[in-house]
Amino acid sequence: MLTDASKPLYEVKANLFKGLAHPARIRVLEILSGAEEVSVAGLLTETGLEASNLSQHLGVLRRFLLVTAERRGSLVYYRLAHPEVAELLRVARSLLAAVLQDNRDRLEVADSLPALTELPR
């Protein structure tokens, strides 16, 4: 599991990234980064996902201890389990910015990098 201390750190860390490795989950975490808490209903309308699909992803995020859920009335409210999650997303974005920038600077390697061949324009 994510928090199993018997595993080496790099394995636990890889696990963390695996928990983040899906667009729907990133979407949810970003929405939660911009608000104290959001109900599942709110996430549903903001993401446009199918209810059960969203719930699956929320389950993953819960199991990876990245979010917490609290039921009040008939709604369930989610929030980030730690502010560091938002921080991680910010750093990820700045890394992406660096990669993209760097990439624009040297388009000549395009032929050797499959990733580059799909670049627009």
Add this chain to the structure above:
Amino acid sequence: MLTDASKPLYEVKANLFKGLAHPARIRVLEILSGAEEVSVAGLLTETGLEASNLSQHLGVLRRFLLVTAERRGSLVYYRLAHPEVAELLRVARSLLAAVLQDNRDRLEVADSLPALTELPR
């Protein structure tokens, strides 16, 4: 792909995390975080992986633009493509520390974690 600007940002970001979501790749990136550059031979002995397995993972990291490779003589040297990669790993570690700490505070055993993550009834 990782750098395809036509895709929404959260999808590109999820892709980045997918590139990081494996212990061997985390291991390599951490080794590269502590040195200017390391040859494949060096990575081989430090990680203990099979040559072709390591090469596969290096290929992934290259395709995701997280590392760069340069051949000098008969050896190939790898280095981080951007310092932000190391930064991302640091933030990931601090997030993990927070999760683990928070977890120890709430309950004792790591094995009972699934119960902790269940929804309140």
Add this chain to the structure above:
DNA sequence: TGGCGATATGATGGATCCGTCAAACCAGCA
């Protein structure tokens, strides 16, 4: 109690990822 809206869980087929084996490639050197 029964029904309804909101959310979660279980099962299933299809896609993707992983480790390993075999083969190819590349740079130096005899």
Add this chain to the structure above:
DNA sequence: TGCTGGTTTGACGGATCCATCATATCGCCA
């Protein structure tokens, strides 16, 4: 040229992940 160590690539079975459908649970209210 051919050999050798270092590195990459291609292919394949097995494992894991994903979206969807069907079903279950919870809290509320009539």
